Amino acid sequence: MTLKETLKSDLTEAIRSSDKVVSGTIRMVLTAITNEEVSGKEARVLTDEEIITVLSREAKKRREAAEEFAKAGREEKAAEEKAEGEVIAKYLPAQLSEDDIKALIAAAVASTGAAGPADMGKVMGAIKPQIAGKADGSLVSSLVKAALAGGN
Structure with a gap:
């Protein structure tokens, strides 16, 4: 099963269990993957390695947004961004120490x-x-x- 298929399967599960954070985050990630697939001169299917690159970029966006919200004193938004980052992290390889x-x-x-x-x-x-x-x-x-x- 490819990483994209896993994401789609997990999205279905999240929708069934009414988990709004997980379903919303996976939808955003799948959109980012699709955008990457159709960018450039011709559409293509991303490999798992390319999908990991997209996931890393999305996780970084969430991390940076959470930091900025925390600096601005908007803890609720910072917590949302952190939660989304944790969902994305589940699909990334284990981080190196x-x-x-x-x-x-x-x-x-x-x-x-x-x-x-x-x-x-x-x-x-x-x-x-x-x-x-x-x-x-x-x-x-x-x-x-x-x-x-x-x-x-």
Whole structure:
């Protein structure tokens, strides 16, 4: 069963159980997936890896929105965004720990021969396939910067 089929199946279950948060969130995610499929010159079917990329992007949007609502003192809206983010997180691969990410960065630095901040692109390019959907890009970026600056 593909990830998209799983989402559709879970949407049906959420509708049957009248779970408005889950059904609404899955609908939004499926819409984002469909939009991605029809964007570009010709329509295509996304692979599970591409769907994970869309899910990661949607989860990031929810995380950022929750932070902004919390800053503005709108706790109810922040809680809604967090709940939607948790629904999306169920469909993402298990997230890597900071130590796991640091280990991947160390291996990438060694394999690319990166020597300083100017080599950040090399390191990011080397680890991107390994972390896709499994770690927040901004966290990885800051850890790579720290590693290349001499800290670890």
